[in-house]
Amino acid sequence: MSNTEKFISTLADGQVYKKDFIILGTGILDGESINGAQIKIPLKTLNRHGLIAGATGTGKTKTLQVIAEQLSLKGIPSVLMDLKGDLSGLAKPGTANDFIKKRSEVIGVDYDPMGLPVELMSISNEKGVKLKATVSEFGPVLISQILELNDTQRGVISLIFRYCDVNHLPLLDLKDMKRVLQFITNEGKEAIQKEFGQVSSASVNTIMRKIIELEQQGAEEFFGERSFDVEDFVRTENGKGVISVIRLTDIQNRPKLFSTFMLSLLSEIYETFPEQGDADQPKLCLFIDEAHLVFSNASNDLLEKIEAIVKLIRSKGVGVYFCTQTPTDVPENILGQLGLKVQHALRAFTAKDRKAISKTAENYPDSPFYKTSEVLTAMGIGEALVTALNEKGIPTPLAHTLVRAPITRMDILENSEILDLVSNSKLVNKYNQDIDRESAFEMLEKKMIQVEEEQQKATLPKPSLPRSKAKEEESLIEELSKNTMVRQLGRTIFRELTRGILGSFSRKR
């Protein structure tokens, strides 16, 4: 048996495919692309997460594009964090040329250029569906984590949520939050003290300062209504999975906002999606390009939370893929959970680089066909060392892979194409109507004045939740469900009640 035949049969034995899969490319041996050595990734293990790593310009983002395309063709939707703005091209067909045709031929796939269903989204002022979340949906635990509070300050946050919960004060945006903070140290001070004891004004001041810091990173755009329903990520159009491209180009130098957003998105998905156990294919795949930005500035607490959610979200049928320059950008605990590894070339300029390369090589399965550390530096653009999990959950043999070319446009969309895409989006209509946020704030103000008056009228210390209040609450909810604008508010209140004081994530765990 020749070495090539041995290579092909080793791959086939290790890959074992009874169910559906996507084709990523073909194996390369001794510098030759081998026809008949396709590298396949089973849909079944796509919820086991992955890493796409490599030096700049080696093809990470294109690999991400290829995987998202192939998933879409299988009817699997995905969410792409587009930090460099180079993924919008997924909406338009690519262009065939001789180079691409030859590449597809040796890989053994048709090159069939097409545009795929793309939804552009943003958490700031970029064009597309506005992704938002309310403060109360965030819950006290996440808010405290994002603001990096100590235990005493966390206590104050819990108190605020509890107080607002009992008194049905919807916390929608940071403005609401700041108003309540003001209230508990000013007009509401006595009432709060009676019910919860002394609140340290130093703690309140710190929280206030941290909220303002968060606002300075643009967070007020993100908090508020209408909050995004993560089920809207899970859509198909004509049988193809919708690719939600979240445009985050303006977030590069606002890392706190980015990790806030990532954590909220992951925990919202975790809470909303039902358990799906071991299914034949994932429900949704999430790709985070330039993933070091999520981790580099996050506190240990935040990291722990992200690690925990990444681990748990698997059983909801969600795969998370990190795309970054070196694997060390991703925390150990997350690295250890990743099933698919696509390692593009690394460059050895310094002694430190060479150390990183031998460390990276150690993290890959041994191969009789390659010296991993040598291949790592010798690979060309659009080539990568790949190992996936086969259907039995066993790592597939390491393969130097020629990655197929994207069937969608490798370049970005023109401005007019973006406008066109956004104006034809149904979701944009649903989410981008301006909800009168003033009214939420007014309601809060009104309610506070009312509470204050009640406090003044009462001659005796109040029991913690007077029974007579129940009726009043009921009619408030009734009132809330009257029109669509405030139905969102109702949802927020309902969510807050179901989440409870600790935040539902920690509860469910």
Ligand SMILES: Nc1ncnc2c1ncn2[C@@H]1O[C@H](COP(=O)(O)OP(=O)(O)OP(=O)(O)O)[C@@H](O)[C@H]1O
């Ligand atoms: N699978 C592929 N098929 C065809 N061309 C590719 C492929 N992968 C990469 N290329 C070529 O290499 C270029 C760089 O790829 P890409 O943008 O994916 O690199 P990257 O690793 O994401 O770089 P950066 O770290 O700068 O973001 C692409 O513009 C494209 O021309």
Ligand SMILES: [Mg+2]
């Ligand atoms: Mg890139």
